[in-house]
Amino acid sequence: RLQESGPGLVKPSExxxxxxxxxxxxxxxxxxxxxxIRQAPGKGLEWLGDINYSGRTNYxxxxxxxxxxxxxxxxxxxxxxxxxxxxxxxxxxxxSQAGGSWGQRTQVTVSS
Numbered sequence: 475r476l477q478e479s480g481p482g483l484v485k486p487s488e489x490x491x492x493x494x495x496x497x498x499x500x501x502x503x504x505x506x507x508x509x510x511i512r513q514a515p516g517k518g519l520e521w522l523g524d525i526n527y528s529g530r531t532n533y534x535x536x537x538x539x540x541x542x543x544x545x546x547x548x549x550x551x552x553x554x555x556x557x558x559x560x561x562x563x564x565x566x567x568x569x570s571q572a573g574g575s576w577g578q579r580t581q582v583t584v585s586s
Contacts, residue, residue, distance in 0.1 A: 476569050476577035483583050490556040490584075494569030494577060501550055502527050507572035510543060510554045512565040512582075520565075524572065525552050559584045 480492035494508065501508060510522040523533040525543045533541045537556065545552040556563070561584045570576040 476571065476575055478567060478569050478577045478580040480567075480580060480582070482581055483585065484559055485586050486560055486584055487558055490554070490559050490563070490582060492554045492567055492569075492580065492582070493551050494553070495549070495551050496571075497550070499571070501545055501552060502547055508545075508552050509568075509570045509572055511568045511570060512563075513568075514562070514565040517565075522554065522556075561585060 475497045477495045478492055479495065484490045499506070504527055506527045507524050509524045511519055512522060513519050521534055522537060523531060523541055523543050525531045525545055529545055531543050540557045542555045543552060552569070564582065564584045566579045566581050568577050568579045
């Protein structure tokens with residue numbers, strides 16, 4: 475099971491930080507990859523990036539200069555940080571296990 479958490483409202487130009495808490499599996503299990511995905515109103519799913527069981531990350535080229543994904547193995551969590559957000563990044567954000575479960579999503583609104 476995965477559960478997203480974080481602020482629902484972020485101001486433009488600030489940093490968005492979301493955490494995904496994983497239960498029922500260890501994030502360091504060999505072969506596991508953990509994703510962040512979002513869906514803006516009226517648009518399709520957009521993959522933002524992932525982190526694997528050893529901490530290796532991959533980011534979408536469109537946002538990689540503003541994105542950081544990290545893991546806290548002591549809490550079995552992984553975190554997304556997205557800097558300099560714009561109102562166009564208002565979306566529902568999901569975390570997921572590649573090929574597996576998804577979180578229930580969290581709404582993030584970027585507005586002053």
